[in-house]
Amino acid sequence: MSIEDTDLWVAQRLKDMRSERGITLTTLAEQTGISSAHLSRLEKGVRKPSIGSLLQIARVYGVSISELVQEPDENDFHLVRADAATTRDGQDGRYTVLSGPRETMSVIRVDLAPGKHSKTARHVGEEWLHVLTGTITLHISGTSLQLGAGDSVHFDSSKEHRLVNDEDAAATVLIASTAATVPMRHPIPASRRGAAAPRD
Numbered sequence: 001m002s003i004e005d006t007d008l009w010v011a012q013r014l015k016d017m018r019s020e021r022g023i024t025l026t027t028l029a030e031q032t033g034i035s036s037a038h039l040s041r042l043e044k045g046v047r048k049p050s051i052g053s054l055l056q057i058a059r060v061y062g063v064s065i066s067e068l069v070q071e072p073d074e075n076d077f078h079l080v081r082a083d084a085a086t087t088r089d090g091q092d093g094r095y096t097v098l099s100g101p102r103e104t105m106s107v108i109r110v111d112l113a114p115g116k117h118s119k120t121a122r123h124v125g126e127e128w129l130h131v132l133t134g135t136i137t138l139h140i141s142g143t144s145l146q147l148g149a150g151d152s153v154h155f156d157s158s159k160e161h162r163l164v165n166d167e168d169a170a171a172t173v174l175i176a177s178t179a180a181t182v183p184m185r186h187p188i189p190a191s192r193r194g195a196a197a198p199r200d
Helices: 003-021 025-032 036-044 051-061 065-069
Strands: 087-090 093-097 105-112 126-133 135-140 143-148 152-156 161-164 171-178
Touching (some): 003 065, 003 087, 051 065, 065 093, 065 105, 126 135
Antiparallel strands (some): 093 105, 105 171, 126 152, 135 161
């Protein structure tokens, strides 16, 4: 699929998962802390989701982030070949989901262009960040950490955090996030057949 097709696939997937759970945009907004207007734009494909938004939605639904952005695996394992990894453009830069449908860990590779920064995020669990190339600054709970290639940091992801690339060269970061199914509240499972469809 082209990038445009995959973006539309993700938008439709977000809408389908909410429909399967029989909840409204208002309810999802309350659970995720993301406005219903923004969620609506994500489901229509008008806006591209940030990594933080995807993590929040995945936690509320009790699924892995890969289930939101990738077609399901037919095998008992998830293999990503270097030349076949699907890269998407998001609000936080270009990202590739490297983990599979298992629910306790999400692994994402993020490419931050010069001058680019991620949105401020805060989500239940832990996060491990490793800089593959370039230099970035991690802002977390009022502290700024400059990280270069080979540097790693492990932190409580419930603290507000964001990445900034103030350099003239691009940076590539590997992010592992745990407890993908531990939401701010209880996860919302898919509804049983016959459940009423959400109105909005």
